[in-house]
Amino acid sequence: MKTYTYTEKKDTRSGFGAGLAELGRTNPNVVALCADLIGSLKMNQFIDENPERFFQIGIAEANMMGIAAGLTIGGKIPFTGTFANFSTGRVYDQIRQSIAYSDKNVKICASHAGLTLGEDGATHQILEDIGLMKMLPGMVVINTCDYNQTKAATIAIADYNGPVYLRFGRPAVPVFMPEDQEFKIGKAIKLTQGSDVTIVATGHLVWEALEAAKLLHTKGVSAEVLNIHTIKPLDDQAILESVSKTGCIVTAEEHNFLGGLGESVARVLALNKPTPQEFVATNDTFGESGTPTQLMEKYGLNSDAITKKVIKVISRK
Amino acid sequence: MSNKKLQDLTTQVRRDILRMVHKVNSGHPGGSLGCTEFLVVLYLNIMNRTNDFNMDGVNEDLFFLSNGHISPVFYSVLARSGYFPVEELNTFRLLDSRLQGHPTTHEGLPGVRIASGSLGQGLSVALGAAESKKLNNDNSLIYTLHGDGELQEGQNWEAIMYASAKNIDNLIATIDLNGKQIDGATDDVLAMGSIKEKFEAFDWTVIEIENGNDISSIIDGMALAKDATGKGKPVCVLLKTMMGNGVDFMMHTHAWHGKAPNDDQLEIALNQNPETLGDY
Numbered sequence: 001m002k003t004y005t006y007t008e009k010k011d012t013r014s015g016f017g018a019g020l021a022e023l024g025r026t027n028p029n030v031v032a033l034c035a036d037l038i039g040s041l042k043m044n045q046f047i048d049e050n051p052e053r054f055f056q057i058g059i060a061e062a063n064m065m066g067i068a069a070g071l072t073i074g075g076k077i078p079f080t081g082t083f084a085n086f087s088t089g090r091v092y093d094q095i096r097q098s099i100a101y102s103d104k105n106v107k108i109c110a111s112h113a114g115l116t117l118g119e120d121g122a123t124h125q126i127l128e129d130i131g132l133m134k135m136l137p138g139m140v141v142i143n144t145c146d147y148n149q150t151k152a153a154t155i156a157i158a159d160y161n162g163p164v165y166l167r168f169g170r171p172a173v174p175v176f177m178p179e180d181q182e183f184k185i186g187k188a189i190k191l192t193q194g195s196d197v198t199i200v201a202t203g204h205l206v207w208e209a210l211e212a213a214k215l216l217h218t219k220g221v222s223a224e225v226l227n228i229h230t231i232k233p234l235d236d237q238a239i240l241e242s243v244s245k246t247g248c249i250v251t252a253e254e255h256n257f258l259g260g261l262g263e264s265v266a267r268v269l270a271l272n273k274p275t276p277q278e279f280v281a282t283n284d285t286f287g288e289s290g291t292p293t294q295l296m297e298k299y300g301l302n303s304d305a306i307t308k309k310v311i312k313v314i315s316r317k
Numbered sequence: 318m319s320n321k322k323l324q325d326l327t328t329q330v331r332r333d334i335l336r337m338v339h340k341v342n343s344g345h346p347g348g349s350l351g352c353t354e355f356l357v358v359l360y361l362n363i364m365n366r367t368n369d370f371n372m373d374g375v376n377e378d379l380f381f382l383s384n385g386h387i388s389p390v391f392y393s394v395l396a397r398s399g400y401f402p403v404e405e406l407n408t409f410r411l412l413d414s415r416l417q418g419h420p421t422t423h424e425g426l427p428g429v430r431i432a433s434g435s436l437g438q439g440l441s442v443a444l445g446a447a448e449s450k451k452l453n454n455d456n457s458l459i460y461t462l463h464g465d466g467e468l469q470e471g472q473n474w475e476a477i478m479y480a481s482a483k484n485i486d487n488l489i490a491t492i493d494l495n496g497k498q499i500d501g502a503t504d505d506v507l508a509m510g511s512i513k514e515k516f517e518a519f520d521w522t523v524i525e526i527e528n529g530n531d532i533s534s535i536i537d538g539m540a541l542a543k544d545a546t547g548k549g550k551p552v553c554v555l556l557k558t559m560m561g562n563g564v565d566f567m568m569h570t571h572a573w574h575g576k577a578p579n580d581d582q583l584e585i586a587l588n589q590n591p592e593t594l595g596d597y
Binding site: 062073 | 372373374375379381421422423430431432433434435438439440441442443444445446447448449450452453455471472475476478479482483
């Protein structure tokens with residue numbers, strides 16, 4: 001089995017900051033907006049290098065989404081930056097009318113998604129944002145897994161013409177994807193070959209899926225891990241090809257099972273190839289304060305939880 | 318364009334509005350009729366623009382309608398300004414039409430740059446377009462129109478605060494002060510006090526047009542507003558209008574905010590606004 005290692009841990013939001021800084025140097029149409037969270041979103045370098053292309057909006061996210069929509073008129077490519085809950089639920093109608101329905105080329109970049117925001121607790125830990133955003137017609141939804149992938153995705157979405165929701169997180173997590181990867185929107189990446197079970201994971205759960213696959217390998221279970229960075233449009237073909245071989249699937253995400261990746265996968269399976277599926281996701285609940293590790297354990301979002309679901313889903317074959 | 322021609326066009330646009338909403342027995346004639354003179358003067362007399370619609374609109378003045386429910390007057394003025402054939406007004410609110418109940422870019426109607434209808438979002442979008450013009454070293458202006466009731470939406474005040482803080486001085490935001498909203502007088506629904514003092518407190522330049530249904534007053538007021546741009550401050554025009562203007566039974570009431578006339582009412586209304594440039 002192919003194994004993955006890492007030499008350092010970095011936060012995915014720094015990958016966003018690095019990608020944005022590179023875009024600042026390569027694409028004169030890219031502009032950035034922030035609602036009083038420059039440091040948290042790691043936007044400093046872009047701002048230092050391109051002060052005239054940065055818009056500090058203040059604590060006014062609704063206004064930020066509208067201004068971003070307006071900036072596209074005249075050819076700019078706006079990247080908005082704030083926490084995931086302020087990027088989605090707080091401004092849903094602004095995104096719906098002024099960006100999605102108006103076909104505006106805005107990149108909504110959202111940090112601190114999910115439980116791993118940690119100690120700030122449930123007010124800030126959105127677990128519903130993937131669902132909110134994937135329901136908007138025409139919206140692309142991406143959830144990246146490490147620093148390198150987040151940087152590559154940030155750069156790639158500037159070349160895509162249309163609204164995008166890019167979701168990433170707060171804590172330092174293993175860097176295991178290659179630095180020079182090509183990021184293709186909507187194209188799953190097969191990380192391990194396997195024959196007994198498919199594990200489809202997104203965001204921080206991709207590393208946990210690899211850890212689970214490693215453990216399962218020692219128990220004689222061969223797991224195929226797919227890194228699904230794009231939840232919409234979903235790579236139906238990659239999922240169907242994999243389950244044709246394995247006959248069962250576990251989906252893993254730092255999000256409510258309602259509205260998340262797992263439900264999108266279930267639809268693909270129901271329409272094409274009914275297959276036993278287990279969900280690693282939060283169970284229709286808010287989060288709470290705690291360290292990221294404690295929270296991921298309590299809410300069943302780590303490699304142990306994935307391993308248990310794998311054993312269960314194999315028994316259902 | 319001469320005032321006589323502007324007046325004739327205004328009367329024709331009024332007929333368009335009435336016929337559009339009557340045909341589909343829905344839509345918003347009250348606010349549309351109240352803003353007819355303003356939009357006619359804005360498009361035919363004030364704005365520097367081309368009829369070849371291009372979304373980016375570089376080097377031309379742009380207009381954003383924030384109170385999208387007055388789509389009948391917007392569509393009529395766009396058509397009569399040359400953006401699309403006036404016959405298309407016949408499709409207002411029908412299935413497969415580009416003239417949706419509220420304006421949208423989604424169906425590709427020339428002249429529309431943003432969807433509006435869910436209130437309070439237009440000023441933010443206009444600010445973004447104004448920032449885009451500044452980045453492009455484009456000296457043309459951004460115009461907007463908002464309902465007075467619409468100012469009850471909080472997003473406006475985020476945008477109003479931003480505009481002065483960031484010296485957005487290439488924008489003229491016009492507020493349709495007709496004092497009415499769906500449930501009644503704005504003072505009864507949610508009194509806003511002095512809108513003039515509120516804008517001034519947010520450090521905007523405020524121009525008042527006392528008779529917002531008089532073509533000369535609008536021309537003079539908008540000239541003052543234009544002179545006030547480029548001086549470091551955003552400009553607000555308070556346009557005092559009569560909802561339902563030009564149709565006697567639709568004036569002095571909020572009843573026609575979102576109600577279409579029946580056959581008899583249409584005939585009376587059209588008789589008060591005789592055909593000038595030809596019906597569509």
